[in-house]
Amino acid sequence: METGIKPVNEETICRSVYPCITLKGKMNEASEFYTGVFGDGKIIQTSPFAVQFDLDGQKFLILNDGPQSSPNPAISFMVYCDSASEAEQFWNKLSEGAFALMPLGSYEWSPKYGWIQDKYGVSWQLFTGSRNDHLQKFCPTLMFTGTNTGKAFEAINFYTGIFPQSSVQDMMNYQESDGEDPALIKHAGFKIKDFAVKAMDSSPDHGFSFNDAISLVVECEDQEEIDIYWDALTSEGGKEVACGWLTDKYGLSWQIIPKALGKLLQDHERMPAVMNSLMKMKKIVIADLENA
Numbered sequence: 015m016e017t018g019i020k021p022v023n024e025e026t027i028c029r030s031v032y033p034c035i036t037l038k039g040k041m042n043e044a045s046e047f048y049t050g051v052f053g054d055g056k057i058i059q060t061s062p063f064a065v066q067f068d069l070d071g072q073k074f075l076i077l078n079d080g081p082q083s084s085p086n087p088a089i090s091f092m093v094y095c096d097s098a099s100e101a102e103q104f105w106n107k108l109s110e111g112a113f114a115l116m117p118l119g120s121y122e123w124s125p126k127y128g129w130i131q132d133k134y135g136v137s138w139q140l141f142t143g144s145r146n147d148h149l150q151k152f153c154p155t156l157m158f159t160g161t162n163t164g165k166a167f168e169a170i171n172f173y174t175g176i177f178p179q180s181s182v183q184d185m186m187n188y189q190e191s192d193g194e195d196p197a198l199i200k201h202a203g204f205k206i207k208d209f210a211v212k213a214m215d216s217s218p219d220h221g222f223s224f225n226d227a228i229s230l231v232v233e234c235e236d237q238e239e240i241d242i243y244w245d246a247l248t249s250e251g252g253k254e255v256a257c258g259w260l261t262d263k264y265g266l267s268w269q270i271i272p273k274a275l276g277k278l279l280q281d282h283e284r285m286p287a288v289m290n291s292l293m294k295m296k297k298i299v300i301a302d303l304e305n306a
Contacts, residue, residue: 029072029073029150029207029208029209030207030209030232030233030234030273031206031207031209031230031231031232031233032072032073032074032075032209032230032231033074033075033089033091033154033228033229033230033231034074034075034076034077034228034229034230034231034269035074035075035076035077035085035134035136035227035228036076036077036079036080036081036083036226036227036228037076037077037078037085037134038078038079038080039078040134041064041065041076041077041078042060042065042078044076044134045057045065045067045076047134048067048069048074049067049068049069050107051104051107051108052069052070052093052104052152053069053070054070055067055068055069055070056068058073059276061279062078063077063078063079064076064077064078065078069151069152070150070151070152071150071151072150072151072152074152075231080226081225081226081227081267083225083226083227084135084225084227085134085135085136085137085227085228086135086137086222086225086227087115087129087131087137087157087220087222088156088157088159088220088222088223088224088225089137089154089155089156089157089224089228090129090136090137090138090139090154090155090157091136091137091138091139091152091153091154091155092139092141092152092153092154092155092212093138093139093140093141093151093152094141094143094145094149094151094152094153095126095140095141095142095143096142097126097142098125098126098142100142101118101126101127101128101140101141101142102118102126104138104140105118105128105130105140108130108132108138109130110133111132111133112130112131112132112133113130113131114128114129114130114131115129115130115131115137116128116129118130118140123141123143124141124142124143125142125143126140126142127139127140127141127142128140135227136228139155149183149203149210150209150210153203153210153211153212154211154212154228154230155211155212155213155214156169156211156212156213156214156224156266157213157214157215157216157220158199158213158214158215158216158264159215159216159217159218159220159222159223160219160220160222160223161223162223162224162264162265163198163215163216163217164195164197164198164215164217165215165264166198166199166202166213166214166215167185167199167202169213169264169266170182170185170199170202170204170213172262172263173204173206173211174204174205174206176206176242176243176246176247177206177207177232177243178207179205179206179207179208180204180205180206180207181204181205182202182203182204183202183203183204183205183210184201184202184203185199185201185202185203186199186200186201186202187199187200188200188215194215194216194217195217198215198216198217199213199214199215200214200215201213201214202214207232223265224261224264224265224266224267225265225267226255226259226261226267228267229259229266229267229268229269230266230267230268230269231268231269231271232268232269232270232271233271233272233273233275234270234271234272234273235272235273236272236300237272237299237300237301240270240271240272240297240298240300241297243268243270244260244270244297247260247262247268247270248260248262249263250263251263254296254297255267255296256293256295256296257292257293257295257296257298258270258271258292258295258297258298260296260297270297270298271298272298272300272303274300274304275298275303278303278304284306287306288303288306290306291303291306
C-alpha cells in the first residue's frame with residue numbers, strides 16, 4: 015500500500031476543475047482499470063485516501079472513503095471518440111460486469127454511440143464524431159431529472175454566472191417527435207473556468223438524481239476565490255457539507271479547495287495537523303490550514 019503522495023508529473027495538463035468519484039475500497043483497482051481502458055491513461059498522484067490519474071491530459075480524482083452514496087447516470091462522462099473502432103475498443107473494455115443503458119450502435123447523431131454503466135456504477139457515453147479543438151475528450155454530463163426536470167437551462171445560466179471563463183457553447187431543445195416537452199433541453203454544452211460540461215433534461219422517472227458519489231472539484235488560487243464560489247453555490251437552498259464540500263440548490267456536489275492543498279498534504283510531518291484542521295471545517299480557510 016502506498017504510504018505517501020507521489021509528485022505530480024509536471025507534463026500533465028491539469029485544469030483547475032475536474033471530476034471526483036468516490037469508490038469505497040476500490041480506489042486503486044478502479045484507477046488502474048480506467049487508465050487501462052482509455053489509451054494513454056496514467057496515475058499521477060497517490061495516497062492512502064486518494065488517487066489522481068490522467069486521461070488524455072485531463073485530471074480525475076478517486077477517493078477511497080467519504081460519501082456513502084454510489085455513482086448513478088445523473089452524472090455520466092461524454093467521451094469523444096476519434097473513430098468507430100476507438101468507440102468499440104472502449105466499449106469492449108468497459109463491458110465486463112457492466113450494464114448497457116443504450117447499446118453501442120449507429121444513431122442519427124453519431125455513427126457509433128453507446129451509453130454504458132460500468133462495474134463500478136460510473137456511466138460513460140461513447141460518442142464518435144468531431145469535436146472542437148478546445149473541448150476536452152471527457153465531459154461530465156449532467157442529467158436534470160426527477161424534481162430537477164426542466165431546470166437544465168436555469169442551472170447552466172446559474173453556473174456560467176458564477177465562474178469566470180464561462181460561456182454557453184450550444185443548446186438544443188427537444189422536438190415533439192422525441193416524446194419530451196419541447197421546452198426541455200435535449201442537450202447543451204457550456205464551460206466554467208474553461209472546463210467543458212454537458213447538460214440535459216429528462217422527464218421519465220429514472221429513480222435517481224445527483225448525489226455526492228460524483229462531484230466537481232474547483233481548485234482556487236486564494237481565499238477570495240474560495241469565498242466567492244462558496245457563497246454563490248450555497249445560495250438559494252444550497253448546503254454546506256464538510257471539508258470544502260457543498261451541494262448546490264440542484265443537489266450537485268462540489269469541492270471548493272485551495273490549489274495549495276496538495277502541497278500542504280505532501281509535508282508528512284505537518285499532514286496530520288493539516289488534516290485535523292481540515293476535518294473541522296466546512297468552507298476551507300487557507301490561513302487556518304497553513305497555521306495548523
